[in-house]
Amino acid sequence: MTTSTKEHMKNQEQHEMVITTTEMHTGGEPVRIIESGYPVPQGKTILDKIEYLRKNFDHYRKFVILEPHGHFDMYAVLFVPPDDPEADVATIFLHNEGYSTMCGHACISLGRYIVDKGLVQRPITYPETQVNIQVPCGLVKTFVSVQSGDYLKTGPVRFESVPSFAVATDVDIHVEGHGSVTVDVAYGGAFYAFVTVSDLGLDFGTSSIFEINRAATAVTAAAKKAVRLSHPDTPAFLYGTVVVDSRDRPPSTVSTNVCIFADSETDRSPCGSGTSARIALMYHRGHLSLGQSHTFRSGVTGSEFQGRPLKEARVDDKQAVITEIQGQGYYTGRSVLSLEQNDKLGRGFLVR
Numbered sequence: 412m413t414t415s416t417k418e419h420m421k422n423q424e425q426h427e428m429v430i431t432t433t434e435m436h437t438g439g440e441p442v443r444i445i446e447s448g449y450p451v452p453q454g455k456t457i458l459d460k461i462e463y464l465r466k467n468f469d470h471y472r473k474f475v476i477l478e479p480h481g482h483f484d485m486y487a488v489l490f491v492p493p494d495d496p497e498a499d500v501a502t503i504f505l506h507n508e509g510y511s512t513m514c515g516h517a518c519i520s521l522g523r524y525i526v527d528k529g530l531v532q533r534p535i536t537y538p539e540t541q542v543n544i545q546v547p548c549g550l551v552k553t554f555v556s557v558q559s560g561d562y563l564k565t566g567p568v569r570f571e572s573v574p575s576f577a578v579a580t581d582v583d584i585h586v587e588g589h590g591s592v593t594v595d596v597a598y599g600g601a602f603y604a605f606v607t608v609s610d611l612g613l614d615f616g617t618s619s620i621f622e623i624n625r626a627a628t629a630v631t632a633a634a635k636k637a638v639r640l641s642h643p644d645t646p647a648f649l650y651g652t653v654v655v656d657s658r659d660r661p662p663s664t665v666s667t668n669v670c671i672f673a674d675s676e677t678d679r680s681p682c683g684s685g686t687s688a689r690i691a692l693m694y695h696r697g698h699l700s701l702g703q704s705h706t707f708r709s710g711v712t713g714s715e716f717q718g719r720p721l722k723e724a725r726v727d728d729k730q731a732v733i734t735e736i737q738g739q740g741y742y743t744g745r746s747v748l749s750l751e752q753n754d755k756l757g758r759g760f761l762v763r
């Protein structure tokens with residue numbers, strides 16, 4: 412154990428845990444931005460920092476995410492020192508199971524927050540200010556709408572994601588309770604399986620989110636066994652399943668996503684990284700061309716992102732595409748999360 416870890420643990424024995432946050436949401440999905448009270452992770456790279464936190468301070472994640480301070484579907488962001496010289500800031504993402512590699516909905520809220528807080532390392536420009544956010548899967552370039560006036564007014568944010576690509580299409584898998592189901596798998600900063608809602612015997616209009624969540628969780632478990640994942644720079648694991656309205660047909664004017672990720676968390680937004688992965692699949696199938704914008708709607712809240720394939724790229728020998736996703740985050744408040752020393756439940760629990 413390092414000296415700073417020991418010192419920190421000694422501190423925790425003597426004092427209550429107190430963490431301050433700003434609360435935002437993008438498309439209904441929470442973005443709990445941690446501002447103070449969290450240990451600063453050691454490590455050279457952002458992935459080393461995640462490992463350090465996972466090993467030494469995972470109880471902080473549970474404190475911030477789980478009940479009674481959070482809930483099953485809570486999502487949080489921790490700023491860490493960047494190691495990419497192009498980055499204005501670097502962030503790690505926390506959810507109910509651990510730490511994710513990418514988060515589009517959080518980058519949309521963060522773009523505003525970083526400009527509003529003066530954390531951007533370059534001059535503010537109008538009508539957009541660029542903010543580079545280093546995240547575990549790479550550098551995400553965000554472009555924040557800014558209006559001048561008596562005070563800065565930030566608004567919608569678009570971001571250019573890391574290269575996204577189709578991994579496998581039309582894979583037949585056996586899904587517990589649903590039989591043989593055809594899925595696609597794609598990467599948009601994280602790996603997702605894609606399944607059509609009708610293939611699960613469900614419907615966005617009439618099925619409950621509970622039913623969709625349970626079926627998607629079973630798809631993730633089956634797809635994990637069926638598809639081999641690899642990435643040269645990011646940990647390769649199946650993060651979740653996006654249940655969609657159509658998979659192998661050209662999209663209608665608006666496409667619907669329900670993303671179930673980590674430990675069966677339900678994304679309230681259309682899911683930024685899932686949308687990037689879906690755009691890569693649509694581009695791969697010739698359903699979207701470069702520059703062609705499309706609307707992606709959350710099947711949970713009805714919130715929308717605009718997305719498009721911007722330019723081609725490569726990841727090793729795979730053809731990939733840089734995507735652009737646009738949405739808006741909103742402030743919902745600030746919190747001071749505290750823990751009294753003899754409060755065992757206050758450290759985090761879940762009721763399901």
Ligand SMILES: O=C(O)[C@H]1NCC[C@@H]1O
Pocket residue numbers: 440486511513514515516517670672678680681682683684685
């Ligand atoms: O928008 C996204 O990319 C994220 N939303 C929750 C799951 C993903 O990390």
